[in-house]
Amino acid sequence: MPPAIPLATYRLQLTADFNFDAATRVVPYLKALGISHLYASPFMKARKGSTHGYDITDHTKFNPELGGEEGFARLAAALKDNDLGLILDFVPNHVGVHYDDNPWWLDVLEWGQASPHADSFDIDWDQLPYRARGGVLLPILGSFYGEALERGEIELRYDANEGSFSCWYFEHRLPIAPERYGEILRVIVKDAGAEQSEAGEKILELASRYRGLRHPNRKEAPAFKAELKDIPGAADLIGQGLAAYRAGPDRPAQTLALHHLLERQHYKLGHWRLASSDINYRRFFDVNTLAGLRVEDAGTFEAIHRLVRKLIADGQLQGLRLDHIDGLRDPAQYFQRLRRLIRDARGPAAQPFYVVIEKIVCEHEKLPHFAGVHGTTGYEWMNVITQVLIDRKGLEPLDEIWRQISNISPRLEPLLKAAKRRVLETLLTSEFTVLTRLLARIANGHYSTRDYSEDSLRQALELYVLHFPVYRTYLTGAGPTAADRALIDRAIERARAEWFASDGSIFDFLRDALTMDLVKGDRHATHSAPRVRRFALKVQQFTGPMMAKSLEDTAFYRYHRLLALNEVGGDPAAQGLSIADFHALMRQRARDWPHGLTATATHDTKRGEDARTRLMALTELPNDWTSTVARWKLLNAPNVVTEGNMRAPSAAFEYMLYQTLIGIWPVHGADDTLPERLQAYALKAAREGKQETSWLNPNEAYEKGLRLFIERILDRGRSPEFLQSLETLAKRIALLGALNSLSQITLKATMPGVPDFYQGTEFWDLSMVDPDNRRPVDFAAREAALREVEDPDWASLAQHWPDGRIKLAWTRRLLKLRSELALVFTEGSYEPLEVSGPHREHIIAFARRRGRDAAITIVARAFAPFTDSGRAWPGRDAFDAAVRLEGYRIADGDNVSELPVSSLFSHLPAAVIGARADRAVHPFQKPAAAQADASTG
Numbered sequence: 001m002p003p004a005i006p007l008a009t010y011r012l013q014l015t016a017d018f019n020f021d022a023a024t025r026v027v028p029y030l031k032a033l034g035i036s037h038l039y040a041s042p043f044m045k046a047r048k049g050s051t052h053g054y055d056i057t058d059h060t061k062f063n064p065e066l067g068g069e070e071g072f073a074r075l076a077a078a079l080k081d082n083d084l085g086l087i088l089d090f091v092p093n094h095v096g097v098h099y100d101d102n103p104w105w106l107d108v109l110e111w112g113q114a115s116p117h118a119d120s121f122d123i124d125w126d127q128l129p130y131r132a133r134g135g136v137l138l139p140i141l142g143s144f145y146g147e148a149l150e151r152g153e154i155e156l157r158y159d160a161n162e163g164s165f166s167c168w169y170f171e172h173r174l175p176i177a178p179e180r181y182g183e184i185l186r187v188i189v190k191d192a193g194a195e196q197s198e199a200g201e202k203i204l205e206l207a208s209r210y211r212g213l214r215h216p217n218r219k220e221a222p223a224f225k226a227e228l229k230d231i232p233g234a235a236d237l238i239g240q241g242l243a244a245y246r247a248g249p250d251r252p253a254q255t256l257a258l259h260h261l262l263e264r265q266h267y268k269l270g271h272w273r274l275a276s277s278d279i280n281y282r283r284f285f286d287v288n289t290l291a292g293l294r295v296e297d298a299g300t301f302e303a304i305h306r307l308v309r310k311l312i313a314d315g316q317l318q319g320l321r322l323d324h325i326d327g328l329r330d331p332a333q334y335f336q337r338l339r340r341l342i343r344d345a346r347g348p349a350a351q352p353f354y355v356v357i358e359k360i361v362c363e364h365e366k367l368p369h370f371a372g373v374h375g376t377t378g379y380e381w382m383n384v385i386t387q388v389l390i391d392r393k394g395l396e397p398l399d400e401i402w403r404q405i406s407n408i409s410p411r412l413e414p415l416l417k418a419a420k421r422r423v424l425e426t427l428l429t430s431e432f433t434v435l436t437r438l439l440a441r442i443a444n445g446h447y448s449t450r451d452y453s454e455d456s457l458r459q460a461l462e463l464y465v466l467h468f469p470v471y472r473t474y475l476t477g478a479g480p481t482a483a484d485r486a487l488i489d490r491a492i493e494r495a496r497a498e499w500f501a502s503d504g505s506i507f508d509f510l511r512d513a514l515t516m517d518l519v520k521g522d523r524h525a526t527h528s529a530p531r532v533r534r535f536a537l538k539v540q541q542f543t544g545p546m547m548a549k550s551l552e553d554t555a556f557y558r559y560h561r562l563l564a565l566n567e568v569g570g571d572p573a574a575q576g577l578s579i580a581d582f583h584a585l586m587r588q589r590a591r592d593w594p595h596g597l598t599a600t601a602t603h604d605t606k607r608g609e610d611a612r613t614r615l616m617a618l619t620e621l622p623n624d625w626t627s628t629v630a631r632w633k634l635l636n637a638p639n640v641v642t643e644g645n646m647r648a649p650s651a652a653f654e655y656m657l658y659q660t661l662i663g664i665w666p667v668h669g670a671d672d673t674l675p676e677r678l679q680a681y682a683l684k685a686a687r688e689g690k691q692e693t694s695w696l697n698p699n700e701a702y703e704k705g706l707r708l709f710i711e712r713i714l715d716r717g718r719s720p721e722f723l724q725s726l727e728t729l730a731k732r733i734a735l736l737g738a739l740n741s742l743s744q745i746t747l748k749a750t751m752p753g754v755p756d757f758y759q760g761t762e763f764w765d766l767s768m769v770d771p772d773n774r775r776p777v778d779f780a781a782r783e784a785a786l787r788e789v790e791d792p793d794w795a796s797l798a799q800h801w802p803d804g805r806i807k808l809a810w811t812r813r814l815l816k817l818r819s820e821l822a823l824v825f826t827e828g829s830y831e832p833l834e835v836s837g838p839h840r841e842h843i844i845a846f847a848r849r850r851g852r853d854a855a856i857t858i859v860a861r862a863f864a865p866f867t868d869s870g871r872a873w874p875g876r877d878a879f880d881a882a883v884r885l886e887g888y889r890i891a892d893g894d895n896v897s898e899l900p901v902s903s904l905f906s907h908l909p910a911a912v913i914g915a916r917a918d919r920a921v922h923p924f925q926k927p928a929a930a931q932a933d934a935s936t937g
Helices: 020-033 070-079 103-113 145-152 178-191 198-208 221-231 234-245 254-263 272-278 300-306 306-313 331-346 379-389 390-408 411-427 427-445 453-469 480-496 506-516 529-553 579-592 609-619 623-637 651-664 674-690 700-713 722-752 781-786 794-799 807-819 824-828 929-936
Strands: 007-014 037-040 044-046 055-061 087-088 094-096 137-141 154-158 164-169 172-175 267-271 289-291 320-322 355-356 597-599 640-645 646-648 754-758 829-832 843-850 855-862 880-885 898-900 910-916
Touching: 007 020, 020 037, 020 070, 020 234, 020 651, 020 781, 020 807, 037 320, 044 506, 055 070, 055 094, 055 300, 055 306, 055 609, 070 087, 087 306, 087 674, 087 794, 094 137, 094 824, 103 172, 103 843, 137 480, 145 254, 154 234, 154 254, 154 781, 164 254, 172 267, 178 198, 178 221, 178 234, 178 254, 198 221, 198 898, 234 254, 234 898, 254 267, 272 427, 289 807, 300 306, 300 331, 300 910, 306 331, 320 597, 320 623, 331 355, 379 579, 379 597, 379 722, 390 609, 390 623, 411 427, 411 453, 411 529, 427 453, 427 506, 427 529, 480 722, 579 843, 609 623, 609 651, 609 722, 623 651, 623 722, 646 700, 646 794, 651 674, 651 700, 651 722, 674 700, 722 754, 722 807, 722 855, 722 910, 754 807, 781 807, 794 807, 807 824, 807 910, 824 855
Parallel strands: 007 037, 007 754, 037 087, 087 320, 137 267, 320 355, 597 754
Antiparallel strands: 044 055, 094 289, 154 164, 164 172, 640 646, 829 843, 843 855, 855 910, 880 898
């Protein structure tokens, strides 16, 4: 039976090429590595060919491309045989839509608001302009609607097996409302000249029985369709008569007929570019093919959790990772319902069920406590590790070179604000318009606020969003917490300070709407309470995607001062973290969130964990880096592509590419795929930055220049001096990065929290952002290497550090110790240990304790002074420091006040010592027999 709280999790990305059976084959390896829980990407039925599983089309079924129910049963059996638990990445916020594979979405398109699934989608039915009836915009066309129609790309078809009509635009199915079937059938029979035929007469008789508005209705439609498909010869006649709706060049009447039919549906077709301004269903961020679910609707909640409930009840699921909880209307309500579901499925006496949430916690923000939630997926702790390992003294020179190259201030706030404006003007305009119109309707609903114009309200709300500092608040129907009220008040005051129009009282109204004070107390009768609550809660669903698209997917690709800090949940302008501040955060975490995940790489991180540790090393060699980059810019000046005022790459982007190259450059064997990988990354990074090019408006000339620049600088015949210089510096940076990595995984495995390992990162992880970090993993090589390092020769592993086996061996050793001292790491306290000596600022030391059991962790940081600036692996005597151990006993039983770091760091820059104490007062004794097993360094 796996433990309720994982000892360590391992994330696998399931795809058609790596399915349930492939995961089953890996299970024994994960067990040998020391993993307690497999953490799987979504495995419900998703869009065909999905590479990530987040575009779920049916929450109630296993993905057939992964092996379906039978494949999952084999995986579940293997996990049980190896005593491993299973954590599922579950997606409650959205589903994949459009195309022809989501039955709920297709039903909504067919029946509109009469569909039983209409309440499951967050659609503003009355938003579409110039329509007599409500509808949903479908931005699926690759060209203007009129062009697609006249080219015959939209086609009306009849499904003889269903007795139904649908329009098709390539792979997109667009069901026709059955109330239009009678009209269609009469036109078809007439166009075919078949009024007198037996099939024609029966079709017309059927249509005549359902005359009148809204017929056949939902209750009548199944019988109508069944009777239609059973009419002999109907399919052939309809196939012939469909020519009446066959739009195309030189067919104006038929084109107009199809247009009029489409205009009478519960949807409106449009160019894909309309999504940024006119879309009226809530999306996942700006992804048109992912529609938000109203999981606050009880029926929707029950339906999408049906399979999860069964897996929990059958004991096949031991945990959930909940995706994008900031997209939910009321997360607190959701977690209450989920806790009841889990309790009902498992019984009240069952051991705790593990739940973590994907939630980005910003700097100085506290995670709200939700029912049954053990913590986050660990982005904030990844950034804490990064900030404590960098050399803070090296940040000032990096600030200066970034300022000189980019002409951009190291201050992030102005750049983030500009990024927010760009996102508001382009990607999320539709969602913002929905909010603005709702706010204007609220204002117009009472005489005291009706003079606030929609344009003024839009400007005020825009300023509020620009100054809102985190991803979202967590108001419920009861209103805001004190912390949420403070966030809203602060953003309102900052927005008010930038307001230059005549009436600043508009911000009092906006604040009262956002906090729902507008309908509290004596004011409850003045404005529509349902509209105010809807507005306040929908703003929360908007600010999360707004921050994500502005910070993670725009500002991170504009601000390149130190890419190691440009990570999800991180602050690119951070100044580093002192050891004392790190200890304070860890003590707080041990008290508040001891069981959340600690990640150093995920499927969504901006770069691999070891590419990041290399970039950390730039703070240790800022002068070398600055002078080398200056030389590279001169060497590569002829490789820059210019055309008029265009420079490809821009100076700032060129600097970003040099950092990226240092992070991913192979020092162990060649990588023939690197030029192509870097070109793909550069294209994505440039479009995400939305400056010289973008996803909405690609600049082909600039993008071609980027590809050409990368091709030129990586051509050994053209750029030999640059490549030689790059390889020389990259080798030094790689050594420092490897040492940083060993410290990083030591902290991850021993600090409060559950260490999470992303697939393949047991070896050096030098990947870039997705899809680069989702490439296939060679598990056979890792299994073979694990057998080789079963009894590790640390001196040899250190000598051959570039092959990555030292990271694998150390990972296994750390996980073995976690298993041996499981309760120490899952329930133990966190106690900072004092370090003395000249190199004390290079050593982080702490103890984890529970009862008589304890573990002491000692890691080094900022290695340049001890490695000849990255030219040699540090020796045993490199660090002149000692850890204070007053009150502890060591192997010989004598009391010692200090433990020299040199006695521990023989080959690795880290050590973890575990032992059992003799007395309940928590002295520490390290038996001689435990030294070799529990401590390595």
